[in-house]
Amino acid sequence: xxxxxxxxxxxxxxxxxxxxxxxxxxxxxxxxxxxxxxxxxxxxxxxxxxxxxxxxxxxxxxxxxxxxxxxxxxxxxxxxxxxxxxxxxxxxxxxxxxxxxxxxxxxxxxxxxxxxxxxxxxxxxxxxxxxxxxxxxxxxxxxxxxxxxxxxxxxxxxxxxxxxxxxxxxxxxxxxxxxxxxxxxxxxxxxxxxxxxxxxxxxxxxxxxxxxxxxxxxxxxxxxxxxxxxxxxxxxxxxxxxxxxxxxxxxxxxxxxxxxxxxxxxxxxxxxxxxxxxxxxxxxxxxxxxxxxxxxxxxxxxxxxxxxxxxxxxxxxxxxxxxxxxxxxxxxxxxxxxxxx
Amino acid sequence: xxxxxxxxxxxxxxxxxxxxxxxxxxxxxxxxxxxxxxxxxxxxxxxxxxxxxxxxxxxxxxxxxxxxxxxxxxxxxxxxxxxxxxxxxxxxxxxxxxxxxxxxxxxxxxxxxxxxxxxxxxxxxxxxxxxxxxxxxxxxxxxxxxxxxxxxxxxxxxxxxxxxxxxxxxxxxxxxxxxxxxxxxxxxxxxxxxxxxxxxxxxxxxxxxxxxxxxxxxxxxxxxxxxxxxxxxxxxxxxxxxxxxxxxxxxxxxxxxxxxxxxxxxxxxxxxxxxxxxx
Numbered sequence: 001x002x003x004x005x006x007x008x009x010x011x012x013x014x015x016x017x018x019x020x021x022x023x024x025x026x027x028x029x030x031x032x033x034x035x036x037x038x039x040x041x042x043x044x045x046x047x048x049x050x051x052x053x054x055x056x057x058x059x060x061x062x063x064x065x066x067x068x069x070x071x072x073x074x075x076x077x078x079x080x081x082x083x084x085x086x087x088x089x090x091x092x093x094x095x096x097x098x099x100x101x102x103x104x105x106x107x108x109x110x111x112x113x114x115x116x117x118x119x120x121x122x123x124x125x126x127x128x129x130x131x132x133x134x135x136x137x138x139x140x141x142x143x144x145x146x147x148x149x150x151x152x153x154x155x156x157x158x159x160x161x162x163x164x165x166x167x168x169x170x171x172x173x174x175x176x177x178x179x180x181x182x183x184x185x186x187x188x189x190x191x192x193x194x195x196x197x198x199x200x201x202x203x204x205x206x207x208x209x210x211x212x213x214x215x216x217x218x219x220x221x222x223x224x225x226x227x228x229x230x231x232x233x234x235x236x237x238x239x240x241x242x243x244x245x246x247x248x249x250x251x252x253x254x255x256x257x258x259x260x261x262x263x264x265x266x267x268x269x270x271x272x273x274x275x276x277x278x279x280x281x282x283x284x285x286x287x288x289x290x291x292x293x294x295x296x297x298x299x300x301x302x303x304x305x306x307x308x309x310x311x312x313x314x315x316x317x318x319x320x321x322x323x324x325x326x327x328x329x330x331x332x333x334x335x336x337x338x339x340x341x
Numbered sequence: 342x343x344x345x346x347x348x349x350x351x352x353x354x355x356x357x358x359x360x361x362x363x364x365x366x367x368x369x370x371x372x373x374x375x376x377x378x379x380x381x382x383x384x385x386x387x388x389x390x391x392x393x394x395x396x397x398x399x400x401x402x403x404x405x406x407x408x409x410x411x412x413x414x415x416x417x418x419x420x421x422x423x424x425x426x427x428x429x430x431x432x433x434x435x436x437x438x439x440x441x442x443x444x445x446x447x448x449x450x451x452x453x454x455x456x457x458x459x460x461x462x463x464x465x466x467x468x469x470x471x472x473x474x475x476x477x478x479x480x481x482x483x484x485x486x487x488x489x490x491x492x493x494x495x496x497x498x499x500x501x502x503x504x505x506x507x508x509x510x511x512x513x514x515x516x517x518x519x520x521x522x523x524x525x526x527x528x529x530x531x532x533x534x535x536x537x538x539x540x541x542x543x544x545x546x547x548x549x550x551x552x553x554x555x556x557x558x559x560x561x562x563x564x565x566x567x568x569x570x571x572x573x574x575x576x577x578x579x580x581x582x583x584x585x586x587x588x589x590x591x592x593x594x595x596x597x598x599x600x601x602x603x604x605x606x607x608x609x610x611x612x613x614x615x616x617x618x619x620x
Binding site: 228231232234235240285288 | 416422
């Protein structure tokens, strides 16, 4: 009972925080609006075209994208940490982001899509991007799993090392491919690779929404298995769980989530690392509880980071990926020190 | 006598290393069978292969005359529970929660534990004397207490067959005995078939109905403790000169002293010399 109450209270607090971040994000910017203006615009009370433009074309899609990407990264990070039994595993550190990113850059180049299309949002290509990202992300995940195996089991030290090399390998590949683009596209691609959502639009929302919804549901339904995966593999097998099969399903689902996120926002690291840790310290060891909390924390972190990224150096903008890294790197180091002690 | 597990031309190992090849033997229902043998002889590998934790390279294991590779892993989990060597638990996990993991193969929904599950968990804690620390963190327990908790988790699986991989290693003498007595009670009161790996041959002889003596991936001998715990078999398996007598109370053979056989002594002297040279 106590645990359920704590869980609900945590979710409620996260909801309040997210709402606060939402409020800051939607009212502030190069053009400040009062909350009253925002409410009037949303409820269509004597609409003002200028307000409509700011809310519906710029701020709202951007916040919605931040929410979806935050949720996706929070869940994917929880799965990665749970499956590898390693608290430092993160889709960004393991190079899955980079894999998805490289194949999306390749997609843009091969199909002669001007990076401008990312902003314009040509329909089919935007909808195709997560799919293409999935191929690269899955390739990265497969490479990591193959190379980190030793004597038939996943070796944790090798996992992190393989991840780091895969990460820089795919990063270099993306850089190489993007250098083949014309200078204007290159600049766009460079900003996008660092992780940015300032050019969000509704087609992006539509392209990633089905991935996030479907895969989150599948992962949630399997999340209790992550509790068992914290024991060593022999014990899990003897309990009657098809370890390999279930782990591969979970990893593929989270690669799908990551790809959908990367295709829209570029590579945003550290959310997948921080959110599960914060969630665990709030609600304990059960992944059925960790999963939604981690999604919520990821959502909040990304909205507030994006708010910072758009306001702190006004009128110019910092890519949100950089803001997240500035918060994330000290946290990562803190976790390293703590895990040594 | 009915066989509950039968191995047919079974070969197994790790990656390219084959540990044993073409083993043929069987385990009797309702008995305690213990596998003994020197380090690296393949006894743990055999136990893991029987318990499908390790995939065999070839051959078959039959569980109640059904090919285990054709059974789903969940189905097997309702019949066989395995206690691994040095199992690990995430920090912060409570004893009762870990034991409840044993209910996995029987649970239908993932939410709340059914009344039947609670009952079995309580039974498992009673039998292993772990009820007193049900609410504690596993990390806070001593090695002996922890081993009993892991045993309780395996028991919560409610299986008729229990495989134990060195259940007494790293435990003090009192806890070793306690664990083996729990195992014995399970066998006598609940007709559990037990297969375990032990290093202590006196414990093996005292608590088992049947011993399997292995060396270099082959079964040297199999039979009752009095037919295995003999000077000849010990010489062949461990290369020791065992002095054996009968326990006046239980009538089981005990090895009260032993010496390493001369050739082996020389061999080890030789390796000491090379080590000295290397240093």
